[in-house]
Amino acid sequence: METGARQDETEGGPACAVRDLVKTYPAQRARRGTPAAPAVRACDGVSLTVRRGELFGLLGPNGAGKSTLVRQLTGLLRPDAGHIDVLGHDLVRHPERAARLLAYLGQESTALDELTVRLAVETTARLRGLPADDARRATGAVLEELGLSVLGHRPLKRLSGGQRRLACVATALVGERPLLVLDEPTTGMDPVARRAVWAAVDRRRAERGATVVLVTHNVIEAESVLDRVAVLDRGRVIACDTPGGLKALVGDDVRVELVWRDEPPLHVPEVAALGPTAQRSGRRWTLRLSPDAARAAVAAVTGGPAFAALDDFSLATPSLEDVYLALGGRTEGLVKA
């Protein structure tokens, strides 16, 4: 019932609960010029719960099913089976309620391209129900917050990729929605813009208790900003925990990176011994070793005759990328910087 559901928006219960969600894109028959394509089960029995106020991440390589999942969460794509509850509302039965409950920033936003940044944001605020004066004020505030005021008069289509993405973030943030669903919001942005986005997202959580679902395949960003993360692979959740909890899965192994000036000095016995276990990428060797073995390896390459051949080295505790590999995920499509 509507009254009960409204109460649930402000009271306990998860921000978002998904159960047994399934979505298969149907097979395409071959047409002139385009080959046949088999059916793709992009969402294969996904269940997860996002708590209120959380910054919850969906991490996974290209094609893992992240966007398919969030497009169902936002009422844009109908699941074949399963349940989606957002703030007490059944979004499978009532997808039209999504617009009132959440703001969605998709991967591509061309609909607003002809508008100026200010008009795009202000129009979105009006569509979200703000009276004209409030919409103008909220627009000014969000443009200021994101450092976009100087670009307010420019049409989106005349902006750089990063600037346009930032303008789209502004449209997602205006007009206060309790749930923000952001699909790779910082793609193409410089560090200043990225920082402005994360500060603005944090402010909405701290001041308004907003919940954020963030799609990313940037493992560094995921580690630094997320409260919890679900790792997706081939339409399934293969792990879900805090970044720290996930990293504990791979024990206390240390990642050792060795960068050689030129060819690795294989005539040095310690280097030759490390060779078979090293993952090689050009001049870089990556090793996963126990803390003792890592100490011994670093001592060997920095203390003896191998040192002259060494350009750089680093030691690091496990990252989400290591977790991901340990879980059997694929690395292609995971961005590491």
Ligand SMILES: Nc1ncnc2c1ncn2[C@@H]1O[C@H](COP(=O)(O)OP(=O)(O)OP(=O)(O)O)[C@@H](O)[C@H]1O
């Ligand atoms: N409209 C569509 N029709 C057919 N297959 C699709 C469609 N959209 C996505 N797919 C397929 O579904 C799978 C999941 O795609 P999805 O876009 O959800 O992945 P993703 O994790 O968001 O990837 P990325 O990180 O590249 O954005 C992929 O195999 C993709 O090719």
